[in-house]
Amino acid sequence: MLETEELKKVFKGKIAVEGANLYLDKGESVGLLGPNGAGKSTTISMISTLLKPSSGDVRLYGKSVIKNPGKMRQVLGVVPQEIALYGELTAYENLKFFGRIYGLSGKDLEISIQRVLELVGLVDRQKEIVKTYSGGMKRRVNIAAAMMHEPEVIIMDEPTVGIDPQSRSHILEMVRQLNQEKGLTVLYTSHYMEEVERLCDRVYVMDHGRIIASGTKEELKSILSSEETVWMELDRPYPEFFKELQSFDGIRQAAEIGKGINFIVPKGSRVLGNLFQAAERHRAQIVNVTVQTPTLEDVFLHLTGRKLRD
Amino acid sequence: MGAFLKKDVLVLLRDRTEVAVLLGMPFILIAILGFALGGLIGGDTEVLKMQVAIVQEDDEKQGIEQFAAALNNSGMSAEQETALLAVAKETSPSTLLRGILADGNLGELVTTEEMEATAAEEALKDEKVVAILTLPENFTLDALRNMLLGIGTGSELQLTISDYAATQSDVFRNILDEFAWSLSFESTVSRMAAEEGKVYGAPNFEVGGIEAVSAANPINSMQYYTIGMAVMFSLFVAGTIGSKAFVERQQFVFDRILLSDRNPLVYLGSKAITAAAITFCQLAILFVFSSLIFQTFDLTNLKLWPGIALIAAVFAICVGTLASLLTALTIRLNNETVNSVFSGSLVILFAFLGGSFMPTEGMPVFIREVGDWTPNGAALTAFLIWLQEMEIKPLWGMLNRVLATSALLLLLSLLLFPRKGAA
Ligand SMILES: Nc1ncnc2c1ncn2[C@@H]1O[C@H](COP(=O)(O)OP(=O)(O)OP(=O)(O)O)[C@@H](O)[C@H]1O
Ligand SMILES: [Mg+2]
Numbered sequence: 001m002l003e004t005e006e007l008k009k010v011f012k013g014k015i016a017v018e019g020a021n022l023y024l025d026k027g028e029s030v031g032l033l034g035p036n037g038a039g040k041s042t043t044i045s046m047i048s049t050l051l052k053p054s055s056g057d058v059r060l061y062g063k064s065v066i067k068n069p070g071k072m073r074q075v076l077g078v079v080p081q082e083i084a085l086y087g088e089l090t091a092y093e094n095l096k097f098f099g100r101i102y103g104l105s106g107k108d109l110e111i112s113i114q115r116v117l118e119l120v121g122l123v124d125r126q127k128e129i130v131k132t133y134s135g136g137m138k139r140r141v142n143i144a145a146a147m148m149h150e151p152e153v154i155i156m157d158e159p160t161v162g163i164d165p166q167s168r169s170h171i172l173e174m175v176r177q178l179n180q181e182k183g184l185t186v187l188y189t190s191h192y193m194e195e196v197e198r199l200c201d202r203v204y205v206m207d208h209g210r211i212i213a214s215g216t217k218e219e220l221k222s223i224l225s226s227e228e229t230v231w232m233e234l235d236r237p238y239p240e241f242f243k244e245l246q247s248f249d250g251i252r253q254a255a256e257i258g259k260g261i262n263f264i265v266p267k268g269s270r271v272l273g274n275l276f277q278a279a280e281r282h283r284a285q286i287v288n289v290t291v292q293t294p295t296l297e298d299v300f301l302h303l304t305g306r307k308l309r310d
Numbered sequence: 311m312g313a314f315l316k317k318d319v320l321v322l323l324r325d326r327t328e329v330a331v332l333l334g335m336p337f338i339l340i341a342i343l344g345f346a347l348g349g350l351i352g353g354d355t356e357v358l359k360m361q362v363a364i365v366q367e368d369d370e371k372q373g374i375e376q377f378a379a380a381l382n383n384s385g386m387s388a389e390q391e392t393a394l395l396a397v398a399k400e401t402s403p404s405t406l407l408r409g410i411l412a413d414g415n416l417g418e419l420v421t422t423e424e425m426e427a428t429a430a431e432e433a434l435k436d437e438k439v440v441a442i443l444t445l446p447e448n449f450t451l452d453a454l455r456n457m458l459l460g461i462g463t464g465s466e467l468q469l470t471i472s473d474y475a476a477t478q479s480d481v482f483r484n485i486l487d488e489f490a491w492s493l494s495f496e497s498t499v500s501r502m503a504a505e506e507g508k509v510y511g512a513p514n515f516e517v518g519g520i521e522a523v524s525a526a527n528p529i530n531s532m533q534y535y536t537i538g539m540a541v542m543f544s545l546f547v548a549g550t551i552g553s554k555a556f557v558e559r560q561q562f563v564f565d566r567i568l569l570s571d572r573n574p575l576v577y578l579g580s581k582a583i584t585a586a587a588i589t590f591c592q593l594a595i596l597f598v599f600s601s602l603i604f605q606t607f608d609l610t611n612l613k614l615w616p617g618i619a620l621i622a623a624v625f626a627i628c629v630g631t632l633a634s635l636l637t638a639l640t641i642r643l644n645n646e647t648v649n650s651v652f653s654g655s656l657v658i659l660f661a662f663l664g665g666s667f668m669p670t671e672g673m674p675v676f677i678r679e680v681g682d683w684t685p686n687g688a689a690l691t692a693f694l695i696w697l698q699e700m701e702i703k704p705l706w707g708m709l710n711r712v713l714a715t716s717a718l719l720l721l722l723s724l725l726l727f728p729r730k731g732a733a
Contacts, residue, residue: 050565073571084562086317088324093317100313101570129324145566 001026001185002047002153007056009042016042017209020056024153029179029186031200033193033300039209040189041081044157047187048078077151081158081189083138084145087131091122091141094130095148102149116144119178121170136167143171153185154178160195175199193297203296207304220299226267232275233260233288241282245275259287314580315587321554322588328550332592336539340600343539343667344532360482362411362422363430365444370404373450380455394458403453404445407467410485420482434470441482444468529697533607536600537693538666541686543596544589544629545660549653551585552636556646564641578727581637582720586630593622617696617705624709625689631719632685638727660684665691688712 003023009016017039024030034040045051047058049069058065058072065072085094095113104112117123120140125133130141143159156175160168176199178184190196196203203220205213213220234241236259245261246254250271254263265271272289279286322328377398381391411420422443425433430442449465456464469483558564567577597618600606608614639648661667663680664687670678681687692708 048569050568070571073569076569078566078569080562080565082562084566086321086563087561088321089317093320097313097317098566098570101567101572149570 001061003059004043004047005057005059007043007046007058008054009039009046009051010054015209017046020206020209020211022204022211022214024185024187026152026185027179027183028202029175029188029200031196031203032187032189032206033191033196033203033296034189034206035191035304038206040206041157042209043206044078044155044187044189048076048155049073050078074149075152077146077149077154079143079146079154079156079159081161083142085130085138085141088129090127090129091117091133091144092126094141095126095145098145099148104148112148112150116147119147119174120144134164134167136163139163139167140171143174151184153187155187155189157189158191159188160190160192172198193300197296205300205303212303213299217296220296227264228267229262229264229292230272231260231262231288231290231292232286234279235259235285235287238282238284241279241284244278244282248274248278311576311580311583314577315584318551318554318580318584319588322550322584332543332546332550332588333595336543336596337599339539340532340535340596341604343535344604344606360420360441361433361439362420362482363425363433363439363442364408364422365427365430365442366404366424367427367447368404368445368449370402370450373448373454374398374402376451377454377458380451380459384459398454398458402450403457403465404450407445420485431470440471442468442470443486444470529694532600532604533697534669534694536596536604536606537690538661538664540593540596541625541664541689541693542657542661542666544592544625545632545657545686546653547585547589547592548629548632548636549649549657551581551588551633552640552649552652553646555581555637556640556649559641559644574727574729575724578634578637578723582630582634582723584630585633586626589626589629590622593626597622613700614697617700617702618693620702621689621692621696621705621709624692624712625685628685628689628712628716628719631716631723635719635723635726638723642726642728660686663687664689682708683711683715685712685715688715 001024004020007020008018020039020043022030022032022043032040032043042051046053046056049058049065049072053066060072060075063071086097089097092113095116096109099109099112113126114123117126120143122137122140122144125137130138133141139159139161143156146154146156159175160171163171172195175186175188179186179199186199188196188199197217200217202216203214204211205220237256242254242256242261245251245263248271250266250269252264254261276286378395381394384391386394408422411422423439425442427444430439433439434442444467446465446468449467452462452465455461467486469486471483555564558567564577568574597607598609601609607618636649636652640646663670663677664684665681666686670681670687673681682691688708688711692705692712695704695708696702
């Protein structure tokens with residue numbers, strides 16, 4: 001339903017986003033991953049019509065929204081990275097205002113306010129001034145404000161930054177429910193890998209203003225799945241065994257760590273069988289063997305050469 | 311629009327500091343200025359109490375005699391002579407001055423003591439007095455001749471002030487300024503009366519009878535400063551609305567508003583209307599409370615209030631458009647400088663030019679002219695005209711200026727406001 005074509009944004013000669021192609025199908029939950037300054041927020045601002053792209057296009061149901069942003073704005077809910085609320089007003093007053101500017105009034109308005117408050121679990125505290133809320137509560141109202149007009153698509157820009165685990169899991173569960181039970185289309189930006197793993201069907205990975213990888217979680221992981229990391233724990237160090245192990249075909253980056261050995265083998269390699277025999281010969285007792293499949297974090301590390309969060 | 315208005319007003323009223331600045335500060339200043347210059351006492355005045363030395367080099371009795379002799383030689387009719395001499399005795403400046411300083415509230419504040427020049431200097435050095443007021447030789451004669459006959463350049467009071475008690479000596483200097491102001495005003499009236507051959511009784515002397523254009527309704531300092539401070543602090547409303555807009559832009563609520571696809575001009579319009587409404591209420595509150603506490607205006611005089619309301623409304627519209635311009639600039643530049651320059655410097659400059667701190671009467675003509683082109687200055691002048699003449703017609707000169715300025719500000723703000731939000 002929503003796609004971007006070669007989106008590009010240049011700020012005073014500095015390229016913030018370039019060649020961003022992404023799409024969202026109805027009812028999908030898509031993640032946008034990237035480290036600080038990758039260009040996630042800039043991309044989102046362009047999609048949500050707040051920022052004019054330097055070039056490229058954003059289309060909703062095939063129609064460009066750059067010239068005519070009205071259609072997009074109607075169906076879109078945006079949860080900005082910052083808390084975009086009136087600190088001096090109560091949660092209720094904030095929601096009332098944001099509901100009214102979307103044309104809600106009277107009973108519909110009240111119903112909407114109570115619906116979103118229930119969604120974010122703040123019904124009891126709606127009459128308190130927002131400025132006095134905890135970070136997590138502010139984040140929740142920030143989300144609630146974007147849900148007042150029952151959008152079809154919701155774009156969330158790091159909605160869980162800097163909050164307590166309880167609020168965080170509440171928000172994650174809420175997004176998951178909205179997506180799976182109400183069919184809301186979600187674009188979820190984060191640099192928390194676990195969140196994206198838990199919520200999203202597909203993922204775009206951004207770095208330095210470009211999308212460097214995309215696909216389902218499985219597809220992304222398969223980038224790394226030609227290799228596996230093996231951790232073999234022994235009852236004590238066996239220098240002889242370690243020496244022999246290093247000469248095995250296909251074993252790379254072997255390292256003795258304490259009583260165990262860590263190394264990388266090609267996926268589906270038969271080398272493990274030979275290894276067990278060698279251990280037998282050296283009378284080495286294997287306590288534990290783990291074969292690790294890569295996480296998105298590993299994928300990210302592989303793609304960009306750095307961790308998501310420093 | 312209703313949603314925006316309600317939100318803007320709520321956001322402003324919830325900000326206690328802002329409310330204190332917009333309502334509390336002018337009130338305190340009205341009290342201080344009006345009191346220091348008008349001898350009205352409210353609250354704790356202990357800190358302002360002062361000792362003043364008076365050095366009398368003038369011989370009042372002799373001065374009046376000499377003045378009588380001068381009258382004799384002036385070729386006036388006997389009737390006129392008698393009248394003027396009576397006035398001279400009543401308004402002899404040094405008697406008046408001593409009277410004021412000893413009188414009622416001011417008397418509690420200022421204690422005077424006559425001293426020899428050298429003793430007085432000694433006392434000033436020893437910090438026993440905060441100022442020395444010297445009535446120079448021939449003070450009475452020169453002053454009377456100037457005041458009542460329009461001959462000569464008058465006389466000057468000499469004031470030597472200490473720097474260890476700056477506040478007190480400032481207050482004292484203000485009292486003297488007031489005195490000089492009203493004296494020359496009163497004397498013009500006296501002379502007119504005398505020339506027309508009417509016997510003019512003892513002038514009803516008022517400290518703080520300033521900027522009096524006609525003798526009909528002299529304006530006292532409480533009234534003057536209530537108006538002056540009110541129009542000055544109304545300007546701050548515009549600055550406040552502008553900085554609230556900056557917060558909205560900065561905290562991305564402005565983005566939310568854009569996302570709702572409402573015409574951004576509704577947002578701008580709401581700022582203007584909010585500022586105008588707040589200004590009108592602010593003026594009303596200041597005027598009414600000043601009247602309740604300081605008896606500034608007669609609350610029961612129903613003829614007084616329609617004119618005040620009219621001027622306040624016109625001025626409020628202007629503050630509204632000013633707020634709209636500041637908002638447009640703030641959103642366009644995404645920068646608070648406009649508001650801080652406005653509230654930090656421009657308001658003070660406008661207030662000064664417009665006569666909020668002191669009447670521009672004594673300043674060069676071009677400053678007065680410029681002052682009357684500032685919205686606050688024009689409004690202040692309009693208020694003064696109304697209080698003296700109680701007629702709507704003479705107000706339009708000033709009010710039209712304010713309205714023209716409003717139109718210009720509105721136009722500018724519409725041109726500068728980014729319609730599509732910020733790129
Ligand atoms: N208004 C702007 N003017 C100039 N440069 C900007 C502007 N907005 C963003 N940038 C630059 O564009 C780049 C991308 O910024 P963006 O905010 O999109 O990153 P992000 O992926 O959202 O990062 P984060 O995870 O920290 O939110 C950054 O280098 C940033 O400095
Ligand atoms: Mg960001």
